[in-house]
Structure formats: C-alpha cells, structure tokens
Amino acid sequence: MKQEMKIGHFIGGEWISAAGGSSIAVENPANCDVIAEVPAGGKADAEKALDAASAASRAWARTPAVERAAYLQKVAVLLRERLDSFATTIMAEQGKPLSQARGEVLGAAQQLEYHAQWARRIEGDAIASDNVGEHILILRVPYGVVVGLIPWNYPLSVTARKVAPALVAGNTIVVKPHEVTPLSAMRLAALFEEVGLPRGVLNVVTGIGTEVGEALVGSIKTNLITLTGSVRAGREVMRRAADHISQVSLELGGKAPFIVCEDADLDLAAERAVFARFRNCGQVCTSNERTYVHQSVFQPFTDKFLDRVRSLRVGDPQSDPDVGPKVSRPELEKVEAMVARAVEQGARVLAGGGRMTGAPFDRGHWFQPTVLTDLDPSMDIVRQEVFGPVASLLPFSDFDDALRQANDSDYGLSAYLFTRDYRNVMRAINELEFGEVYVNRVGPEAVNAYHTGYRLSGIGGDDGRYGFETYMRKKTIYLSAN
Template identity: 40%
Template sequence: MKYYQLYINGEWVSSVSGNSYEVTNPATQEVVSKAAFGNDRDAALAVEVAHAAFPSWSETPAKERSNILMKIYQLMMERKEELARTITIEMGKPIREARGEVQSAADYVQWNAEEAKRAYGETIPSSFHNKRLLTIRQPVGPVGAITPWNFPLAMVTRKLTPALAAGCSVVLKPATQTPGCAAKLFQIAEEAGLPKGVANLVMGSSSKIGQELLKNPKIRKITFTGSTEVGKLLMKDAADQVKRVSMELGGHAPFIVFEDADLEAAVEGAIASKFRNAGQTCICANRIYVQSSILEEFTSLFKEKVEKMVIGNGLEESTDIGPVIDEKGLVKIQEHVDDALAKGAALVTGGKKCNFKAGTFYHPTILSQVTDEMLISTEETFGPVAPIYSFDTEEEVIRKANDTNYGLAAYFYTRDLSRAIRVYERLEYGMVGCNDPVPTTVQGPFGGWKESGIGREGGPDGLHDFLETKFVSIKM
C-alpha cells in the first residue's frame, strides 16, 4: 500500500507526531493508501524552510524559474494517465474527466512558466527634469496555499505555479481526502530540479496547519479555495497581520435558458455544467431557469438525457457519474432534496442514493416547480441535483439570478445577439458562459464577485496576486 509522506526542505518525512491516516476510495470504500498526518509543528517547520529558501529563489532569474516549471509540465504530460488514475481513485471522478483535469492542471503550469518572464515594471513620466520614476514588481514572500479535494491536481497547480513563477516559496496544505495527487506533483517537481525548501507539502489537520499558516508572520500571503464560511474565518485571522489573501470561494450559479435558445445545446450544456464531477464543483449550475414557453419541452428532453447517464466506478471508461466524496456529502444532498419536496417541488427523476452500489453514489436528480424559499435555492448542494425554475421575462430572470450573495459563475443560452450583450453585462458574476457550459480556461481569469472570492487565478494577471509593486524615484 502506498504511503505518502510530507515533503519539507527537499526531504520526504513522516509527521512530527508519527501519526498517519487512511485514504478511502469513495466508489468502493476500500482503503487505497495511507498518508502522514501533520499538524501545526510540521507546518511551522515548513514555514521556516520556505522563509529560508525565499531570498535565493526570489533572486533566481525568471528564465531559470520558467525552465523548471516547463520541465514539470513535460513530466506531467508523460505521466498523465498515472495522475488521472490517482485523482479517480482518491475522490471518485470519472476517468475521462480526470484526464481532462490533468491536462488543465498542466496547462496552468505551462502558462505560469511563460508568465514568469513577463512580470514587467514601468517607467513613469516625471514632473521634474532631474527625476526619473519607475516601478518594479517583486515577489510578495513565502505563500501558504490551501486546496480542496474536488479538483485535487488543478487547484494545486493553479496556486503553486503562479507563486513559484513570481519568485515566492510555498507551503501547500492539500485536502486530506486527496494527498496522493499533491504528493505525485511534488515528486515531479523534485525530479524537475526545484531547489530544496522552495515548495513544501504538509498534509493533515486543516485547523492546526491552517492556523499556523495564518498566524506565522513569515507567511506573507494566503491563497485558498474552499467554502465561503471558511474563507471568511481565514480573512478575519489574516487581518491581524494585514496578510494578503486571495480566495476562490463558494458559488450558486444560475443557468438561464431563453425561449430562443438552441434547446438541444442548452440541455447538453446543462448536463455538462450540472453533472460534471457529480455536481461537486463550485461553478456548476445550481439554479436552472427556463423560460415558461419552453419549460415543458426542456424538462422532458433534460429528463430523457439524464436518465441515460451511467453511474459507476470512475475507473470504468463508460462512467458518466461517479460517487460523491463521502457520507456527509450524501446526507446534505438528501436534506436538500427532501426539503424541496416537502415545500412543494416535484421529483422528475432520481431523488435517492444508489443502494445497489457499495460507494457513496447518488442518482442524478431533477426537481421541478422549485421555489426561492427552498434550501436548494440558497445553499450549495454539491451533488448531482438539478432544480428547475420557470421565468417569463428577461428582467425577471436577471433579478432572480443576481439575488444571491454569491457571484462566481453564471450561464445563459440565447441566439439573440442583443440579448446576449445585455445579459452578460448585467449578470453580477466573475465568469459568464454565453452558450458555453465550460467557459474556464487558463487564458481567462478565474474568480468571483461578492462573497465568492477575492483575486483571480490564470489569465494575463495570474501572477498579480503574488507580486508587490515597488515605486522608485531617482533624483539625478
């Protein structure tokens, strides 16, 4: 059985306490590996190492940092299948989706390798003939990165590689459910020649490791992906040191289908958005709004296609829907479904866990006649449940779509160009897909408005959150 250790100062080590834990495949409930269980003492050691490594790494020429990252990219491509299988075994994602995640994760490595050489400064026209004004951009310092289980490789590279490209050292705390994905990436980084101490891996207690990263003044920035509730707590603690943060938090995405939409494309798009990763994504469709005139036709076609989806172990090529991450996830999903039904929603299909499977599987579910007072209308379900709402006018649906504290992603389908422009301008979300259920790409900035986050990952400004701007005035 594999045993994943912590990686501190270029060495694979057990936790200070000697504690470890078992990692379970949610599709089979089988123990697939063990991992060291670190705590605040392990995190403190990693912070000291990252702090010591920062000066040398920050002064390493950008081209050299870029070359190391490109080597990481190349090794990831060589081991794409191994990485994909690790994702599937640890958190259940269908293998086809896992391969896509590996490619996306590697794309972020490649993108940031290229961006490492483009952290430009500026010259500024002076008001005085004997002064020259300029800015330079320098790495913020050692970074604490905390990542979730639902994209256990892509979320790591989206945080680790822009930090490294900018010249920051890093302490990474991955999700306890998926230690192998992070460990395999760190093995690749070691093989690619990343200097000792520049990147450190500490699995284990979320609260203790997280508190050490927040309280230790040698960590100059926190980058986090997770729930809005946890993000708010991290921000409060970071405020004590005015520590920089970037946060990709929860979402509650509207998916709007106008009566002039290509219905077949809209249904396929709703399936792609809602049921990817068994609905366990922060940008998946949470509220599907369908114009009243096409509601019956959309629901019928949606039901027909959803009922054809294959539920099973993610390692099987035919699988469309894998398991949810654990029993706690199943309980929350059922609570949302039961609450909606009790308050008047109608069950179109699904609505229960799969008793014929050994793992934590839930039938892909469609609810109709959903109303705003139901839990599913305001809370992230994080499961394969699609609630359908009806609307009559564009004005009405924009108001309903924006009536949330979240603002991560939104989607809509229309063939009217004028409507498309009006709608994407008025939606209060950081990312909008127009006739596109999967708009995220390394070239585009990923992040949200309102309580869905601060900062952006990827895109032309992907290194921005890891750099400080320094103004220099030279008197001659």
C-alpha cells in the same frame, strides 16, 4: 518511467512523517477502501514548512524568472508522459471518472505550461518625475512565502493553478492539500523534486484545516494566502490573516444560474445544462446550480433535460461513466439532507432523489442524478450551494424576470445564457452580476482568462494576466542624481 508514490510531508526537500506521528486514512470514495495513510500534521509541521520556505525565499527570488519557469516546463512534460498514472491517483482518491481525471491531469500540465510563459512578461512602469534628474520606477516583486490551500474537487489541477504562478513570480510556497485528497499534491511535489527544484521552494504539509491550515494562515511568516474552498473556510482565513494583515485571494464557490430563453437551441441547451450540472458529480464551483427556463419552452426543455439525465451512466470511475461517487460520506449526507429538505418545502422530484442502491453501490458514496422542480426562489435548495448531482428547474416569465432571479443570490461566480437574441446577450453582459458569464457555451474556464467571483464567491482570482498579478506586489523606486 513510472513514478512511485511518496507518502509524507514534503518539507525542505525531504519526505518526513508528522511531528506527532499520527496519520489520516485516505479513502476511495467508490468503495470505501483505504488506499493510503498520510501524516496528520500539526502546528510544528506547519512551522517547519514555513521555515523551509522562508529560508529558500531570497535565493529563489534572485533566480532569473526564465530559470524558475524551466522547472515548470519540465514537470509539465512529465505530467503528460504519466497521464494515466496520475489519472489513476485522482480516480482513487477523489472518485472522478477516467476521462475527467485525464482531463484534470492535462489541465494541470496546461497550468504549468501557461504560467511558464510569464517569465519574460514580468513588467513594471517608469513614471515621469516632477524633479530634475529623477526617475520613478514601479517594480513587480514577489510576496515571499505563499500558502496555498487546496480543495478536494480538483486536487491536482488546483495545486498546479496555485504553484505555477507563485513559483514563476519568485515566491516560495507551502501547499496544504485537502485531507480527503492529499495524494495528487504529493505526487506533483515528487515531480518537482525529480527535476531538481531547489529545496524549500515547494513544500507540502498534510492534515486537517483546523490544525495545519490554521497554523499556516495565522503565521507572521506567511505573506500571501490563496484559497479555493468553502465560504466557511474563506471567512476563517480572512479572520486569521487579519492578525498579521496578510494578503488573501479567495475563490469560494458559486450558485450559477443557467438561463434558457425561448429562442434558444433547446437540444444544445439541454445537453450543455446536463454537462454543466453533473460533471464531476456536480462537485464544481462553476456548476449549473439553478436552471431557469422561459415558461413557453419549460416543458419541452424539461423533457429533453430529463431524457439526458436518465441516460447518464453512473458507476466505477475506472469504467469511465458520466457520473462517479460523491467524494466522502459527509458530502453524501449533506446532499441527501438538502434534497430531503427541498421535498419537505414543496419541491417535486422528477428523477433520482436518493442514494444509489444495490451492487456495486452498496459500498461507497453514491447519489442518484436528481432533478427537482416546483421550486420557490426562497427554498434552501435554490439559495444554498448544493455541490452535488442535483438539478433545479425553475420557469421565468420574461428576460427581466430571468435576470432578477439569476442575480438574487449571495454568490456571484459564474452564469450561463443560451439565446439567439443579441439584445438578450448585451443585457446579460451588462446586468448579470457575476465574475464569469458564458453565452451559448459552458466551462471549463480558459487558463488565459480570469476566474473571479463576486459577493460570497470570493475576492481576487486565478488564471490569466490578472491571476498572475495576484502573486506579485508593487515596489516604487525613486532614483535621483542628487
């Protein structure tokens, strides 16, 4: 059975237009064709969604967790059955190549399946009391109304990553997808509607962040805000959440170092470094943003790395290339400006360096897979998150130097190390100041682990037991016989 696209805010179980009647065009980044018009919501739409979530909250929290989880399991089945259809939606709105889009759909299904398993694992504690005839209980209970703010780089899987634990924990949720990629979240909501999720438990409101997002975050009805997005957005969320002391969980990107030691398998390291840099056109928070290579193997590694970069296939996402387009014109221009600035500061371009030209790249948002070297640690390209298909190669003299350069960042999400030396592994575990450390492998991260970052990469996290606990708060009960 093919699911037809439903366009609109999904509020209280109904598909509705924006209160003001205006809309936002959704564009295919591969060719700039407009593929849909979605509501440009405002404060009134945000308040209506929060009202719907609030009205449904008490009954949903009283619903047994296994019943809540059953809706997730049913939606996961439908996602797997409609894998290609959902992958086509992701390709159309985000530009992700076919196999990567299919991977995202399967990742969303896995999020739903995994979090459904927590239904029988919501546990508390019994504490011995100092008083006769008394027991102390610590319960884990839902927050109430959750607001989920979704990025454009993984519009379906991140929506599932937030919706699944929120619902199993007993919360209701209002999702605000990014205005560039709202269709995946709408389609996911339509699946929940199809399996009979009670009205108001899941709501989706589209619009720009400064309108809808600000209204959702700043409302006294919002109990928990979970954001995956930029540092700028994270700061704004924290400011607005402070008005009502709302709980926040923020995943704000990264500047991952990728350390290649002199004893590493250079073929493996080069292949994995390219994958970790250019997957999803470099638009991944865990991307290899800084490749540090021991000076004794810098040139042979660079040669292997360049061979792989030059063999990357760039093209129409439907042809399943290695690299698709940037998601939007502003994002393309941002990466272009960062490369130009790097060259101005002294960087040398080894591959790429600018926009793709000629047919079929005359339309769309295309940037060449790019490799830079002759970099100084103070350069903007080394300090700031690129979030695009641009690799930076830097040498290091010894492992102390590698650790120092890797840790010299305002971000602290992911780090990579390729080595055969157990001593280097143990030092990296203890000394790399990042929420995730990958040794002789790259991502994606595991659904049952914990995705968290330090410094500007955010607070809180997703996935696994610790991510699930984000969606519950504790309540202490004193039971006395007197």
